[in-house]
Amino acid sequence: MFTGLSAFPLTPMHEQGVRENEFSRLVERLAKAQVNSIGVLGSTGSYAYLNREERARVTQLAIESAGDVPVIIGIGAMRTRDVLALAEDAQKAGASGVLLAPVSYQTLTDDEVFSHYETVCRSLSVPLCVYDNPGTTHFEFSDELHGRIAQLPQVRSIKIPPVSMNLNAARERVDRLRALIPEDVTLGISGDVVAATGLTAGCDSWYSVLGGLFPETALAITxxxxxxxxxxxxxxxxxxxxFWALYREYGGSLRVIATAAEILGKVSMPCLPLPLNTFQGSRRARVEQVIEELELR
Amino acid sequence: MFTGLSAFPLTPMHEQGVRENEFSRLVERLAKAQVNSIGVLGSTGSYAYLNREERARVTQLAIESAGDVPVIIGIGAMRTRDVLALAEDAQKAGASGVLLAPVSYQTLTDDEVFSHYETVCRSLSVPLCVYDNPGTTHFEFSDELHGRIAQLPQVRSIKIPPVSMNLNAARERVDRLRALIPEDVTLGISGDVVAATGLTAGCDSWYSVLGGLFPETALAITxxxxxxxxxxxxxxxxxxxxFWALYREYGGSLRVIATAAEILGKVSMPCLPLPLNTFQGSRRARVEQVIEELELR
Incomplete structure (x- = not known):
């Protein structure tokens, strides 16, 4: 499950709730393309903006629409208590795995993060992927901490932040981490822009934003x-x-992929929760232009 | 309300809920000391870790226990929708004002943050304090953005991050911001360590962690x-x-003040929500030693 292409769909929503039919269609498309797994309620799926009931409903819809493709559910929250509740919901709904980022408000210590994972793992009967995303969680994993957490028996993958564009540097990064974790724990690359580099450098999987909307395009690379x-x-x-230039110039992948999904009519506008906005005006026009130029669909 | 000492109490809790009696006693103590306002559910009050129902209950308890002292309620949340709900709850309960930080998961743009404040302000009949805390929200206000937001009629104060220890630099900071905001919008200093410097540099109020547990000590300075x-x-x-050395060396004020509250028996242990922990072992011993040395109580 934690190898190959893991595709992360948007959770399209309006201010009152989730756009359920649109979400189900996004997931069906990923299942039809036969991605290796579907990463529901990741950062691209706006997990941090939904309440427990909404997250349970999205989980249920995903599992109903995913066919035989494993579904991995994001269970991150500020509080250990809430993560335990979300883990229970995900497991009851039939998730194949869970994804956990150390979401923070107050800066967390290494020991706090370790205990958090340890406590959550004790409650799990499905495997866990450690979600290392300092850009959103503002927690920086040390290699040593990754090594400690990866010894927990439920941990089977680490979703790592973008590696260097330089292949040798990327290889060193992957090798350094690999030396600290058990053999059966896979490494997956985040950051679509360096996904090919990451896979070449030895990552086992690609946790992909692009793949959540354009599975065939991401599958060809994978x-x-x-x-x-x-x-x-x-x-x-x-x-x-x-397309990568849009990510770089427009502040990351989420708003780009959400704007693309709106332009292609895969989701209604708005699809992001306020205060987040998709692009309008010249930025939107440029996203449209790039989609046409690259024949993304 | 947004001048003088605004004292921010802890919200003591266990994993199942809020330690209500202990919280009420903390608030009563602040009211008795006649602080200028009580800042409930600020960062020190762990607002980001509580759900809507818990926050409504804490708000109610605070207002019941605050006597004639104005109560300011933190209404920050990831999502505009949730902030609007929290604003409604706070106003219904009788809050005198609200405090709003641009909490983020995805990095926010200036325009998104402005629209967020604009939307929330339209729903308010009580004044709002803009809560600028890049250490927890990971959003950096520009002076220009502060100026724009401060024009919204409901905005009556800005809680600014620590100023420089250098008085001239602090004065320049305060003057620069003051020139961009309406005359009736006050500036309040955060960061207990530089509170005296901030007040000397022209801040109208001190949004105080120390004052939430040791009101007399903070009042003497104010x-x-x-x-x-x-x-x-x-x-x-x-x-x-x-005491300031503890903040500096042990990663901020929250765990220090929470450990101090536990040591003094003002709250039961644990008082912070997991994954956050108060100090044990040698750090706890040092907090205890400093409290004794300074005769804090």
Whole structure:
């Protein structure tokens, strides 16, 4: 489950609730494309903006729409108490795995984060992926802490932040971490822009924003890399440079992918929870232009 | 209401809920000391870790226990929708004002933050204090944005992050902001360590963690500054240097003040929500030693 392409769909919503039919259709599309897993309620799925009931409902819809593709549910929350409740909901609904980021308001210590994972793992009967995303959680994992947490028996993967664009540096990063974790714990790359580099450097999976909306495009890169054809993987990624430029210039992937989904009519507008907004005006026009140019659909 | 000492009490809790009696006693103590306002459910009050029902209950308890002292309620949340609900709850309960931080998971843009405040302000019949705390929200206000938001008629104060220890630099900071905001919007200093400096530099109020547990100690500093005796204010602050050293060395004020409250028996242990912990072992011993040395009670 924690290898290959893990596709992270948006959770389209309005101010009163989730756009359920649209969400189900996004998941069905991923299942039809036969991605390796579907990462529901990740950062792209706006988990941090939904309440427990909404998250339970989204989980249920995802599992109903995912066919035989494993569903991984994001269970992050500020409080250990709430994560335990979300873990219970996810497991009851039939999730194949869970994804946990150390979401913070007050800066967390290494020991607090370790205890948090330890407590949550004790309540789990499904495997867990450690979600390392300092850009949103504002917690920086040390390699040593990753090593400690990865010894917990439920931990089976680590979703790591973007590696260097430099392949040697990326390899060193992956090797350094690999040396500290058990053999059966996979490493997955985040950051679509460096996904091909990450897979070439030895990552087992790609936790993908792009793949949540354009599964075929992301699968082509992933399958090339899995077949050992890293040159093709990199070439396919390089072809998407105009899209990666949007991520870089417009402050990350979420608003870009959400705007793209609106433009393509996959989701209604608005699809993000206020205060977040998709792009309007010239930025929206540029996203539209890039989608057409790259024939993304 | 947004001048003088605004004291921010802890919200003591266990994993199942709020320690209601202990919280009420903390508030009663602040009312008895006649602080200028009580800032409930600020960062020190762990607002980000409580659900809507718990926050409504804490608000109610605070207002019941505060006597004639105005109560300001923290209404920050990730989502505009949730802030609107919290604002409604606070107003219905009889809050005198609200405090709003731009809590974020995805990094927010200036325009998103402005619209967030604008939308919330439209729903308010009580004044609002803008809560600028980049250490927890990870949003950096520009002076220009402060100026724009402060024009909203409901905005009556800005709770600013710690100023420089250098008085001239602090004065420049306060003057620069003051030039951009309406005359009836007050500036309040956060960061207990530089509170005397901030008040001397022209801040109208001190949004105080120390004051939430040791109101008399914080009032002595505030009243000196309000009387124009900045030398005494600074001397009283300097006497607390061993306590400020704990903030500096142990990663901020929350765990220090929560540990102090536990040591003094004002709250039961644990009083913070997991994954947060108060100090044990040598750190706890040092907090105890400093409290004794400074005769804090």
């Amino acid at each position: 399958r090339s890399a899995q077949a050992g054809d890293f040159k093709t993987a990199q070439r396919l990624s390089d072809q998407l440079e105009p | 009243r000196s500054a309000q009387a124009g005796d900045f030398k005494t204010a600074q001397r009283l602050s300097d006497q607390l240097e061993p």
